Amino acid sequence: MKKYLGCAAVFVILAAPAYAQVKVGVIIGATGPGASLGIPYKSTFSLLPKTLGGQPVEYIQRDDATDPTNGVKFARDLIVGDKVDLIIGSSSTPSSIAIADVAAQLKTPQIALASFSAAASRNPWVFTVVQPADLMMGAVADDMKIHGVKSVAFIGFSDSWGDAVLSGFKAHAAQDGIKVVAEERYSRLDTSVVGQVLKVLSVNPDAVVVGGSGTPAALPQLTLREHGYTGRIYHNHATVGKDILLVGGRSWEGALAPTGPVLVADQLPDSNSSKKVSLEFTTLYQGTYGANSLSAPAAYSYDAYLLANRAVGEAIKKAKPGTPEFRQALRDALEEGKEVVGTHGVYNMTPTDHVAVDKRAVVMVHVENGVWRLVK
Numbered sequence: 001m002k003k004y005l006g007c008a009a010v011f012v013i014l015a016a017p018a019y020a021q022v023k024v025g026v027i028i029g030a031t032g033p034g035a036s037l038g039i040p041y042k043s044t045f046s047l048l049p050k051t052l053g054g055q056p057v058e059y060i061q062r063d064d065a066t067d068p069t070n071g072v073k074f075a076r077d078l079i080v081g082d083k084v085d086l087i088i089g090s091s092s093t094p095s096s097i098a099i100a101d102v103a104a105q106l107k108t109p110q111i112a113l114a115s116f117s118a119a120a121s122r123n124p125w126v127f128t129v130v131q132p133a134d135l136m137m138g139a140v141a142d143d144m145k146i147h148g149v150k151s152v153a154f155i156g157f158s159d160s161w162g163d164a165v166l167s168g169f170k171a172h173a174a175q176d177g178i179k180v181v182a183e184e185r186y187s188r189l190d191t192s193v194v195g196q197v198l199k200v201l202s203v204n205p206d207a208v209v210v211g212g213s214g215t216p217a218a219l220p221q222l223t224l225r226e227h228g229y230t231g232r233i234y235h236n237h238a239t240v241g242k243d244i245l246l247v248g249g250r251s252w253e254g255a256l257a258p259t260g261p262v263l264v265a266d267q268l269p270d271s272n273s274s275k276k277v278s279l280e281f282t283t284l285y286q287g288t289y290g291a292n293s294l295s296a297p298a299a300y301s302y303d304a305y306l307l308a309n310r311a312v313g314e315a316i317k318k319a320k321p322g323t324p325e326f327r328q329a330l331r332d333a334l335e336e337g338k339e340v341v342g343t344h345g346v347y348n349m350t351p352t353d354h355v356a357v358d359k360r361a362v363v364m365v366h367v368e369n370g371v372w373r374l375v376k
Helices: 003-015 035-044 068-081 093-104 133-146 161-174 194-203 215-226 244-250 263-269 275-291 296-315 323-336
Strands: 023-027 055-063 084-090 110-112 126-128 151-157 180-184 207-211 232-235 256-259 363-368 371-374
Touching: 023 035, 035 055, 035 275, 035 296, 055 068, 068 093, 068 275, 084 093, 084 126, 084 194, 084 296, 093 110, 093 126, 093 161, 110 296, 133 161, 133 232, 133 256, 133 363, 151 161, 161 180, 161 207, 180 194, 180 323, 194 215, 207 215, 215 232, 215 244, 232 256, 232 263, 263 275, 263 296, 263 363, 263 371, 275 296, 296 323
Parallel strands: 023 055, 023 084, 084 110, 110 126, 151 180, 151 207, 207 232
Antiparallel strands: 256 363, 363 371
């Protein structure tokens, strides 16, 4: 009898699933000029399940202070020193681009939390959950066309994010008969844009597009209104949040921007693809941080989790975490994700597209009585 019991015990041990810890390096700009975005990005990770794809997970977090140099250092340390299987981050476009070079060199998949157009053919290791600027700014151009806007001035960051917003808008403006009549730039750390605003006012545009992100994007809006500009002012999906309204105050009334469905999920029809998961995340997030605490950046972190959760579940069938084979399998699984429903849209990755969202990822919002509301 003991002989058979012993055999049974061995069988149970051998048949039990093998659980191996997955390590994820998270790089976020929770301080510095992008802190208003980075803090909600960071807050989501304390709410996530303790498993990823059915495996125990450790999130190792680093704050790059919105500095690409720090992002590169942390990415290398996390991959080489901590042996992470996946990098999530960063929360700014310049840092995400810098980290992507490290991820590609060290063959570690990265899910960026900022928008940038890294072609999958040039860097097959980086994916992003953030809608591309050309998709979002297409919605801006559509709204301008509806309201008869013919001339537009641009004020944006003097970096890769400002470039992305401007080029994304220009890709749609000309075909809609909209002319860009001024292009002004400013630094994320600038404390005044009076000179830029005066140049914008001198050409009397029908509307202004602001190519900023986080609370530094409030500066052009505030200065334009202070100097008497009454036209339409459009922002982008990297500005939609609670903090920017606190910084800008009443100057933000009427401001417009494209964003993902999550921020106004309760205002969407039940047929919207992302409504259910968005409301679930809203309940989770606000149950911890309080009513009206949700922001669009926090939900991007959740979408990164959803993509990683599915991909780890597939990759674990092929290799063990902590190995090059697992990182390759994880990269492949991320690329094969189809109809992954997130809070900001529905993701369909392909070998040639590692952003892979469509118009289901876009809604237009405006500020009404100090709150972001759906444009109907």
